[in-house]
Structure formats: structure tokens, C-alpha cells
Amino acid sequence: MTNSQDLFERAKQLIPGGVNSPVRAFRSVGGAPFFVKRADGATLTTADDKELIDFVCTWGPAIHGHNNPIIKEAISKALEKGTSFGTSNPYEVEMAELIVKMVPSVEKVRMVNSGTEATMTAIRLARGYTKRNKIIKFAGCYHGHVDSLLIKAGSGALTLGNPDSAGIPESFAQETIVLAYNDSEALKDAFSKFGHDIAAVILEPFPANIGLIFPKDGYLQNLRDLCTQNETVLIFDEVMTGFRVTAGGVQEKVGITPDLTALGKIIGGGLPVGAFGGKTEIMDCLAPLGPVYQAGTLSGNPLAMAAGIASLKLLLETDAYTRLEKMGQQVQDALVSTAKAAGIPLQVPQVASMFCPYFSEKPVESLDDAVSTNTDRFNKFFHTCLENGVYLPPSKYEANFISTAHEQGAIDQACDVMTAALKAI
Ligand SMILES: *Cc1c(COP(=O)(O)O)cnc(C)c1O
Numbered sequence: 178m179t180n181s182q183d184l185f186e187r188a189k190q191l192i193p194g195g196v197n198s199p200v201r202a203f204r205s206v207g208g209a210p211f212f213v214k215r216a217d218g219a220t221l222t223t224a225d226d227k228e229l230i231d232f233v234c235t236w237g238p239a240i241h242g243h244n245n246p247i248i249k250e251a252i253s254k255a256l257e258k259g260t261s262f263g264t265s266n267p268y269e270v271e272m273a274e275l276i277v278k279m280v281p282s283v284e285k286v287r288m289v290n291s292g293t294e295a296t297m298t299a300i301r302l303a304r305g306y307t308k309r310n311k312i313i314k315f316a317g318c319y320h321g322h323v324d325s326l327l328i329k330a331g332s333g334a335l336t337l338g339n340p341d342s343a344g345i346p347e348s349f350a351q352e353t354i355v356l357a358y359n360d361s362e363a364l365k366d367a368f369s370k371f372g373h374d375i376a377a378v379i380l381e382p383f384p385a386n387i388g389l390i391f392p393k394d395g396y397l398q399n400l401r402d403l404c405t406q407n408e409t410v411l412i413f414d415e416v417m418t419g420f421r422v423t424a425g426g427v428q429e430k431v432g433i434t435p436d437l438t439a440l441g442k443i444i445g446g447g448l449p450v451g452a453f454g455g456k457t458e459i460m461d462c463l464a465p466l467g468p469v470y471q472a473g474t475l476s477g478n479p480l481a482m483a484a485g486i487a488s489l490k491l492l493l494e495t496d497a498y499t500r501l502e503k504m505g506q507q508v509q510d511a512l513v514s515t516a517k518a519a520g521i522p523l524q525v526p527q528v529a530s531m532f533c534p535y536f537s538e539k540p541v542e543s544l545d546d547a548v549s550t551n552t553d554r555f556n557k558f559f560h561t562c563l564e565n566g567v568y569l570p571p572s573k574y575e576a577n578f579i580s581t582a583h584e585q586g587a588i589d590q591a592c593d594v595m596t597a598a599l600k601a602i
Contacts, residue, residue: 181211181224200333206556206571216243218582221568229568230591234578236570237417237442240501240530241491242582248446248487255483261475268482275489276444276454279424282413282434286454287463288477292416292441293321295451296379298471299437300325302453303377303410305469306462311371313378315358317544319386320379320414320439329355329544331386336572358384359393359542364403372407377437379412382427385576386417387547389526389533397433404436410459416441416451417576422529424492430528443492446484497581501530504579504588508532508595515596521554523599530579534558534569534595547574554602561598567591 188195196202196210203210212224219242221229234240241248255268269288276286289295300312300323312325317340319332327334327342328350334340341350354371356363358380368375382397384390404411413435419426420443428435437455444450454460464470491497509527512534516523522538535541536551536558555573562569567590569577579588 179224182209184212184224185209198333199337200570200572200575203571205336205552205573206559208560210571218242218244219580219584219587227566229563229566230583230587230594231568232577232579232591233568233570233575234580235447236575237421237578238445238447239582240421240443240497240578240580241446241488242580243447245488245491245582247491248484251446251483251487252448252480255479258479260480261478263474266477266479266482268479268486269477271486272444272477272482275486276440276452279489279493280415280419280438280440280454281425281429282436282438282456283454284457285460286440286452287460287471288482289451289453289471289473290449290475290478291321291451292414292439293323293451294473295416295439295441295453296320296326296412296414297323299412299439299453300377300379301471302459302462302469303412303437305467306459307376307408307410309374309376310352311354311374312352312376313354313356313364313367315380315384316355317358317387317390317547318379318381318384318414320381321416325349325353326379328353331384331544331574333572335387335548335574357543357545358390359396361393361396361399364400368403368407368409372409375407375409377410377412378404379414381414381417382431382433382435383418383422383528385531385533387544387574388535388541388550389528389531389576390541390543390547391526391528392431393542397431401433401435410437411435412437412439414439418531419443420489420492421531421578423498443488444485445481446486446488448478448481448484450478450481450485491581495581498529501579501581504583505530505532507588508577508579508592511592511596512599515599519600519602521599521602522551531576532579533576535573557602558595558598561601562594565594565598567594
């Protein structure tokens with residue numbers, strides 16, 4: 178069997194940086210990345226036959242862990258009937274019904290193939306609907322690698338030190354207004370200056386590509402009010418938080434209704450999927466009904482739909498969120514109390530099955546706060562956990578995920594490893 182080191186050497190000859198998505202290269206935490214040859218439940222098995230308890234969960238989609246038997250069976254059943262038809266299939270209707278039922282603001286929905294496509298098209302749709310050009314985004318929010326959104330972006334772009342990507346024309350960037358998250362004054366100013374030119378505001382309602390940040394009291398309501406007053410389309414990017422923080426995402430949790438929502442990750446059950454949806458009046462501007470064009474050769478793919486439907490139904494039919502919240506709190510409590518006893522400044526924001534260890538004295542409320550958290554401590558923590566069988570995201574700017582496949586024993590073991598790693602700092 179080929180080990181991780183051999184595979185990475187071969188990959189580097191043929192694939193830029195040896196990876197098909199940049200953070201996989203471990204550049205910010207240092208050290209060599211590993212390859213995974215299989216994954217079951219909460220466990221990854223590396224090409225070097227090492228077993229790891231996984232808190233990356235394929236960056237969010239694997240809310241039921243890896244190789245879930247029910248999802249696997251749904252894929253197998255769909256596979257028997259063919260992999261793609263180039264015409265509509267029954268799964269697409271069932272998927273749309275589930276999404277509309279689960280996500281409060283979504284009246285109509287369209288399936289695409291990634292989160293990037295979802296946010297890209299939501300922006301185009303908002304511009305077509307309002308006949309305006311400018312958009313507002315927030316520093317540190319990541320919305321996939323869309324040109325007009327790769328400005329002060331989070332996730333791998335920030336991790337690798339290029340939140341403003343090369344290759345984006347100045348003229349595109351000029352249509353994007355970037356504001357600090359949680360700064361209501363800045364929002365008010367932007368609307369008073371540009372109000373009638375602003376097609377859309379897009380945000381991660383809980384920014385989670387710079388760790389995990391929560392809105393200040395009243396912040397999202399204020400944003401909703403400003404968008405309504407200015408007839409600006411409010412887009413929640415819930416690619417990560419959708420079906421993760423609750424069945425209906427952040428919008429359900431905080432009771433704020435966006436006009437459009439971008440979805441992805443969990444709705445694919447581990448296969449490549451995205452979706453966007455919202456108010457009928459806006460969605461009906463899409464082709465073939467309206468003038469805003471969007472299409473996809475493999476959109477609504479039957480295998481991806483079958484996997485996603487099985488994944489969403491499992492969430493609806495079990496008490497997944499109660500258990501996930503309990504496990505999230507257990508990890509948070511263990512980390513916070515150990516850090517306190519050891520005199521290490523640590524913040525651990527947590528919601529449901531998401532958490533993020535920030536090595537910081539004060540709570541993290543914005544991109545600037547996240548950037549100023551301690552990188553050396555995070556990297557040491559990451560590597561100590563990895564050496565001891567616990568895989569956390571390889572960047573201080575990423576959220577951790579727990580899945581329904583994490584057994585109590587795995588959580589207890591991971592807590593032991595993480596608290597020991599904290600003490601070793
Ligand atoms: C992952 C993510 C995206 C991009 O999704 P891809 O499927 O990687 O294109 C967009 N927005 C948010 C909030 C994400 O977490």
C-alpha cells in the first residue's frame with residue numbers, strides 16, 4: 178500500500194500544490210498532509226493505517242459521519258437506475274419538498290452542484306431582480322470562490338494569506354462593499370451612502386469560516402430592517418449552518434427571514450451538491466420563467482439527490498440535534514475548564530455540533546479579532562491532537578464538526594486528547 182508521503186510526492190508533480198482544495202495542503206499548520214483511504218462513522222483511516230477521530234467531517238457535509246449505512250443504501254438504490262438522465266427525475270421533487278419544509282424562508286428552490294454555484298447564482302439573481310449592481314459582504318465571510326465574493330474572504334483564502342485573490346478585475350471588486358461583521362454603524366453608513374444601488378447583502382449569519390462568530394444582540398434584525406427599507410435582497414449563506422445548527426439553519430434559530438438562502442454541504446449527504454432558494458417572487462426571475470440565466474448539466478443528479486434526501490430524513494426522524502448539542506457542550510466544557518485551570522487564554526464558541534478553539538483573551542466578534550488569536554498555540558494544539566489520534570481542521574480559522582456517528586466513547590476519548598494537548602502547551 179502506498180503511504181501518504183509517496184502519494185503526496187506523486188500528487189505534487191501533477192496537481193498544483195498536490196491538492197484539489199488548498200487547505201488540504203496543511204500549509205498554515207506546517208507538516209505533511211495525510212491521505213485517507215477510507216472512513217467509517219467518526220473514524221478516518223489514513224493511507225499509513227493510522228486511525229483518527231474526525232472533527233472535520235468532510236468540512237461539514239458528514240453530519241451522519243462517514244459511510245452511513247442508510248445513506249449508502251439510498252445511493253446504491255439510485256445507482257441501479259442510472260447515474261444521470263439529463264432530464265428531470267423524481268428525486269428532485271422530493272428534495273425540493275424537503276428543503277421547503279425544513280428551511281423557513283424557502284418557498285422555491287433550485288439545485289446546483291456546489292456551494293460556490295449557489296452563492297454565485299443568488300448574487301446574479303438578486304442583481305437581476307433589483308436591477309442594481311452593488312453588493313455588501315462582510316470581512317472574513319467565505320462564500321465559495323466566486324469572483325465578486327473573494328474579497329476579504331475567510332476559510333482557505335485567509336488561511337493561506339490571500340483573502341483578496343489575484344485574478345479578479347478591479348472593476349468587479351468595485352461593485353463589492355466590504356464591511357466589518359457586527360458593526361451596525363458601518364452598515365447604516367453604507368446604506369445611507371449607497372442604499373438605492375445595493376442589490377444584495379450576503380453573509381454567513383454565524384460566520385464560521387473564520388472560526389465561529391455570533392451576531393451581537395439585534396444585529397441581524399437591524400440588517401433585516403435596513404434591507405427591507407432599501408428594497409435590498411438579504412441573502413443568508415447557510416451552506417455550512419443549514420441543517421447543522423438546527424433543521425432550519427440559523428434563520429430558524431434566530432427567527433430572521435432572509436429573502437434568499439444558499440445551501441450546500443449537508444444536503445448532498447457527502448456527494449457534490451448546492452442549492453439556493455427563497456421568495457417565489459424572486460426565484461421566478463430565473464430561466465425558464467425569467468431573464469436571469471442559470472443551468473447545470475448534472476444539476477439535480479439522482480445519486481446526489483438520493484444521498485441528500487436520506488441525510489435530511491435522518492435528521493428529521495431522529496433526535497439528532499439534541500444529542501449533537503449535548504456533545505458540543507461537553508467538548509466546550511472540557512476545553513474551557515482545562516484552559517482555565519492551566520492559565521491558557523482560550524475562547525470556545527459553540528452551537529449545536531459546531532465549535533472552535535480560539536487562543537484569545539477576549540471573545541472573538543470580527544475578522545480582526547480572529548486574526549489576532551494566537552497561531553503558534555493553535556498549531557501546537559492541532560499537531561499534538563493529530564499525533565494522538567484526533568483530527569481537527571488544519572487552520573485556526575475553521576469550525577470543528579461533530580456528527581451523529583460520534584459515539585460517547587469517541588467524544589470522551591477526544592476530550593481526553595484535547596485537554597492533554599492544552600496542558601502540554
Ligand atoms: C463551504 C462553503 C461555501 C462553498 O461551498 P463549495 O461547495 O465548497 O463550493 C460557501 N459558503 C459557505 C458558508 C461555506 O461554508
